[in-house]
Amino acid sequence: MRRLSANYIYPISSPPVKNGIIEINDTGEIVKIIDTKGILKESRNLEFYNGIIVPGFINAHCHLELSELKGQFRQHAGLPNFLKDIVEYKKLNKYANTFKAIELYDNLMRQNGIVAVGDISNYNYTIDVKKNSKLYYHTFIEIIGNGKNSQEVFESNHKLYTEYTNNGLKTSIVAHAPYSVSYDLFRLIKKFAEQEASVQSLHNQETVSEDQMFFNSSGELFEALNSLSIDLSRWQNTGKKSLESISELLPKENNIIFVHNTFSTKEDIIKANDYFSNSFWCLCPLSNLYIENTLPDINIFTQFSNSITLGTDS
Numbered sequence: 001m002r003r004l005s006a007n008y009i010y011p012i013s014s015p016p017v018k019n020g021i022i023e024i025n026d027t028g029e030i031v032k033i034i035d036t037k038g039i040l041k042e043s044r045n046l047e048f049y050n051g052i053i054v055p056g057f058i059n060a061h062c063h064l065e066l067s068e069l070k071g072q073f074r075q076h077a078g079l080p081n082f083l084k085d086i087v088e089y090k091k092l093n094k095y096a097n098t099f100k101a102i103e104l105y106d107n108l109m110r111q112n113g114i115v116a117v118g119d120i121s122n123y124n125y126t127i128d129v130k131k132n133s134k135l136y137y138h139t140f141i142e143i144i145g146n147g148k149n150s151q152e153v154f155e156s157n158h159k160l161y162t163e164y165t166n167n168g169l170k171t172s173i174v175a176h177a178p179y180s181v182s183y184d185l186f187r188l189i190k191k192f193a194e195q196e197a198s199v200q201s202l203h204n205q206e207t208v209s210e211d212q213m214f215f216n217s218s219g220e221l222f223e224a225l226n227s228l229s230i231d232l233s234r235w236q237n238t239g240k241k242s243l244e245s246i247s248e249l250l251p252k253e254n255n256i257i258f259v260h261n262t263f264s265t266k267e268d269i270i271k272a273n274d275y276f277s278n279s280f281w282c283l284c285p286l287s288n289l290y291i292e293n294t295l296p297d298i299n300i301f302t303q304f305s306n307s308i309t310l311g312t313d314s
Contacts, residue, residue: 061311
């Protein structure tokens, strides 16, 4: 039995324990947390650490395959310009350091106490690292497509999904964002998600112009998508906010992680929580500051603290 102690143990499910002791069996399972009432006595096989011991961190939203893009793009340019930069970068096909960066940041996450990752994938680049990683990964195969070829787009992503699952990796098929997936494609994703009872993920209200796009086909995001010649022929504005516009196109009973929520209001969150049985809210503050130079209003999330998760975004 391994026994660990530190100045404080943070069980999360209860207040911190001063000079507590954690007992771990041979399979790595925590079997007991001992409250010493702050008085720690030397004992055989006790490992003491000057600091704190916490449960492993969960990175609920990551893009591991984009690891090499660190520092490549402009800061504070806003999401519409960031999307333009991503598209232009992919056109150049400059992926010389992709696999090296993926391996580097998989290791870096582990060094920083992360034990499990919800990771967005558009390609098969991360399969080998994930198979051999000491981290637990749940991969979200992210679908983007607003055109008329919904069935073809879904089948292509389903092949990628099968490639991940055939390698023993836990995987879901998910939509990228309300504005980047046609309603036909949303329905295909929803049907498959309900069949598989899979965890879902969706980028949500990351820029103020996302809601503007749904209100009246205007704003920087709408203009950016048009400037990139993205086919919006199967998309239409609704006169409502983005999340409200597509809620019925998402699986109501599945666990679903709404990511970013930078410009979400308390009303948005309450409506979503009332409609979805298992909604979670992922905040990615460093990413929000880098791209939009703003943060979600944390005060509106406090009453939903049991359903808040954190992500690095990359």
